[in-house]
Amino acid sequence: YRDGFVVDDGPYRRxxxxxxxxxxxxxAMGRTPRELVDDAGENVTVGLIDKRSEEYVEEFRSFSGQGTSLGTSTSVSEDGRFDPASLVEPPALDENRPTTSIAVRLLNGSRRVVKINTTGTVANLASSLRDSSDEPFRLVSGFPPKPLQDGSVTIEDAGLKGAQVSMQKA
Structure with missing residues (x-):
């Protein structure tokens, strides 16, 4: 776009x-940007659509602010299992708050970069991955990998800013 760009379905970047x-x-130099480089060192194909003559128009999103769910939630169990069938839509990214990118290794071995507010929770991260698996999964991070068992912990408090996370079958 005239004064920015979008990567995949991510936020507008100025x-x-x-x-x-x-x-x-x-x-422009023909190199793959660092955030798109695959951990396994495999080639990455980048497709570009030139929209420099267009102004970016932000898509309207109803209920895009932070919200609180009322009632009981069955999206995460006490042992850190996330059930995709019960995970809800993750909160919209708030560009006015601190954000981070988290590289996630999916169950099928592919990689996805999730941009999320640092005040978001581990459960919010799991919700953004719910379309990646039909089966219950766990999220693990660190070395040696440790399960992220508390879905209510913020991304910042869990030490996940800029981290690498893997999905594992539950």
Whole structure:
């Protein structure tokens, strides 16, 4: 777009941001931006759609603020199992609050980068992955990998800012 860009279905990223400028500089040099590089070192195909002549129009999202669910939640059990069938839509990203990118290794071995507010929870992260599995899963992080058992812990408090997380079958 005229003053920014979008990666996949992610948020609008302004050109003024130095991190975004570096991303585009890598693309212009024919290199894969760091955040898209696969951990396994495999080749990454990047497809571009030139929309520099267009203004970005933000898609309207109803109920895009932080919300609180009333009643009981069955999305995460006490042992850290997340059931995709009971996970709800994750809260929309609030660009006015601190954000981080978390690299997630999915059950099928592919990789997805999730951009999330640092005040979001581990359960919010799991919700953003609910379309990646029909089976219950756990999230693990660190070395040696440790399960993220408490879905109510914030991304920041769980030490997941910029982290790598893996999905495992529950």
């Amino acid at each position: 050109l003024e941001d130095p991190e975004n400028a570096e991303f585009l500089r890598h693309l």
